[in-house]
Amino acid sequence: MRPLITxxxxxxxxxxxxxxxTLREARELLEAQVPVDELCRRIEEAFAGxxxxxxxxxxxxxxxxxxxxxxxxxxxRLDDEKEDWRRITWKQLNRFSSSPSFFDAxxxxxxxxxxxxxDLKGEYNQGMEFNxxxxxxxxxxxxxLLNEAQREVVRDYLHFLLTxxxxxxxxxxxxxxxxxxxxESAPESTRLSS
Numbered sequence: 001m002r003p004l005i006t007x008x009x010x011x012x013x014x015x016x017x018x019x020x021x022t023l024r025e026a027r028e029l030l031e032a033q034v035p036v037d038e039l040c041r042r043i044e045e046a047f048a049g050x051x052x053x054x055x056x057x058x059x060x061x062x063x064x065x066x067x068x069x070x071x072x073x074x075x076x077r078l079d080d081e082k083e084d085w086r087r088i089t090w091k092q093l094n095r096f097s098s099s100p101s102f103f104d105a106x107x108x109x110x111x112x113x114x115x116x117x118x119d120l121k122g123e124y125n126q127g128m129e130f131n132x133x134x135x136x137x138x139x140x141x142x143x144x145l146l147n148e149a150q151r152e153v154v155r156d157y158l159h160f161l162l163t164x165x166x167x168x169x170x171x172x173x174x175x176x177x178x179x180x181x182x183x184e185s186a187p188e189s190t191r192l193s194s
Contacts, residue, residue, distance in 0.1 A: 055106025090123035
């Protein structure tokens with residue numbers, strides 16, 4: 001997602017003669033920031049106290065992506081944050097951007113709030129659309145430990161993406177995911193476990 005914008009930046013854009021469509025999009029982005037701040041707060045609340053446990057860590061997942069042996073993966077895990085997902089920086093998330101595909105359920109539950117918040121703030125370069133909307137047994141398993149409050153903030157994040165201009169190419173997949181396995185009342189066989 002694009003970084004958030006300030007009223008001062010919009011005024012500067014106007015002074016520099018930006019076209020009306022660009023200014024309109026900038027104003028829409030500015031208006032969307034209040035919900036972003038609120039959504040970030042709700043994500044923090046829903047995932048408060050979540051630890052990595054025995055889950056796959058950020059650099060450990062990167063080692064799995066690199067086909068490293070067990071000893072190397074275990075060594076990489078030593079450097080991973082395990083207690084407080086809020087300590088994971090957006091720089092680390094971007095450095096290990098392939099890691100979400102290699103998380104197990106505990107690893108995804110632990111890293112997901114950091115990924116969502118970094119994306120909402122425009123700091124995560126990859127976005128989470130693919131991971132949240134991709135349909136596979138592995139992706140379903142990755143989200144199987146989320147409780148209902150966590151699933152609810154993921155749904156709200158996906159709803160936010162539907163209105164964000166940077167997500168226009170993923171709208172169909174996001175809509176399908178919201179109607180399918182992220183749906184609040186979806187049958188157990190078509191949605192992820194709570």
